[in-house]
Amino acid sequence: MIRNKYMIVVFFLVIMSMIAACAPKPAAPADTSVVAEVPVEEAEEEATLKVAVVAGGEVGDLGFIDSANEGLERMTAELGLETSIISNRNDMNVNLDVLISAAEQADLIFVVPGYFFDEQLKQVIPEFPDKTFVYVDGATGIEGMTSVVFMQNEGAFLAGALAALLTTETTDLPSMDDAKKIAFMGGADMPVIHDYQVGFNQGAKYAVEDIEIINQYAGTHFDPAKGKETALAIYGAGADIIFQAAGPTGLGLFEAAKDVKKYAIGVDTNQKGLAPEWVVASMRKNVGDAIFQFAESFIAGEIETGDVMAYGLSKNGVGIDYGDMDPDLVPQRIKDMIAEFAQEIMDGKIVVEQYNQ
Amino acid sequence: MENTIEFLRASIRLTTPLLMAALGGAFMQVSGVPNVGMEGMMLIAALVGYIFCFTTGSWVMGLFFGVAAAVIVGIIYAIFVLRLKADIFAVGITLNIMMGGIAAYIIRRYYDQISILLSQDAKLLPILSFSFLDKSPILNLLLNNYSLLIPISFLLVAATYIVFYKTPFGFWLRAAGSNPSAVSASGKSITGIRLSAFVISAVFCGMAGVHLSMGYLGMFALSLVAGRGFIALAIVLFGSGNPIIVLIASLIFGIADAASLRIPTEVIPPQFPLMLPYIITILAIILMSRYARSFTSSEQ
Known part of the structure; x- marks a missing residue:
């Protein structure tokens, strides 16, 4: 009997934790259980x-x-x-x-x-x-x-070009050293992430021919601590600026950037707010x-x-977002060059490579 | 040279959360009850600690309340297991799931955030810098400037060893695990001994959690613990609660992790180095499961 009672208590604990997880969210009407109860027949x-x-x-x-x-x-x-x-x-x-x-x-x-x-x-x-x-x-x-x-490769192309141009512009950003080294940090090793990598590498080389690029994967999309450690390893290898495509793992990049005072480029949404002094821009994917x-x-x-x-760039599916927040780290002439590259891609003058599985 | 030192530092940083939690797990393990709830204890401590460190502006308060939160979870765990005789695995896993839910609830309900909590006012754990290490540049680079709990976690290995093998409490603790009926016969309360193990274990896991949010990452994220509680459990089982073996096993995981982040993608597909810690986990659990089962049966 005692075992049964305790089973009931454990059951309640599980239910409670589920209720806690389904708690009202002021911002988002996203409750599966409520949604599922709407009868289909009610449609007018x-x-x-x-x-x-x-x-x-x-x-x-x-x-x-x-x-x-x-x-x-x-x-x-x-x-x-x-x-x-x-x-x-x-x-x-x-x-x-x-x-x-x-x-x-x-x-x-x-x-x-x-x-x-x-x-x-x-x-x-x-x-x-x-x-x-x-x-x-x-x-x-x-x-x-x-x-x-x-066309994340198009967006990543611009991110690569931006990173490469910034690292050669040592006068504007104090924490950039003379080495022409930039990096791409991936999360889980998936084809779509390789598409970012291909675009980033091509864009960087297009903008600055002799740029050196480190490509490193954290191996997981869900471990911010490992993301920070991966970013520290890349910064330690001499890169001044890292572009991440790593989901929640990528959040660790911004903490690493603050620690070692180096630069970062965000992904998917405007991530400037996570480390305003070190995030130069974000490559947005406008889902x-x-x-x-x-x-x-x-x-x-x-x-x-x-x-x-x-x-792609032409339908505003992807793009570079400098974030409406001080300090603005990117000089206007570099923004102009990036805009020019974007126009060339849209006009078909630059063909951005894709990752083939 | 600098790269080697940075690699060693990364190994130490990646080892610490595992080591600290696993030492806590060792206290419960040697008293005869495996701690399955480490993941949840770490998560709740990471959250509560972080909240207090930016609301009060004091890392001491963050550390204290983070650890206190883990201790409350530890006591609840102990009541279910020791008092209500519930199955230790069932309750531990339930607590882990529940802490995930509670953490998600708190940051949504009170901070209107959903997966991460980041505040500019957070007062993080201090970075320790010892001036006597300055004389040797290598030692300075290798051993200086770590977050507070990193050196403490290594000191705790020695402390745990001394408690286990050199103090009366340690003898009772180990006796409660290896021969509970003899302990009962000598008039000591098994429940009392194990309760103290639950509390000490929760303190250690709490510090590990606080370290993750307030020392390591500087923010709270729901996926912050990322299975480290379970890896720590595997480490404990691997070493049967021996603090020296726990240290060695934690270092293996830490070094494997640090190495996997440095092997260029072009050389080996990143999946392979990343598998290493988990392969070790599975092997450890397989090797030790026999031991764990024979223990549970002897208890009843």
């Missing part, structure tokens, strides 16, 4: 388009999911769409369920990022043939999948803008199932 005859984001992570990641959430907010405000965001709360085991619950209550489903949901999408898509599933950030061969891809534009095209009937929509 001339219903507005219902859009859902299935998030393989949580709102507040200072990255993709936050950006997608901004896109949804714009859709509600500017297009009058009914939107919701359904998160797997970093628990891959519920991926199938969050996909199904999204498919039951929305018509257009963005899966962010798609590569966390490959297997589940294969199962769910055939069951909901009248829904549109959009794989965000990558194109796959899954039947019936529409895709949004970002929000991309899915907003996608929704517009979708409503206009311009998109067919299976299409791959690419958002």
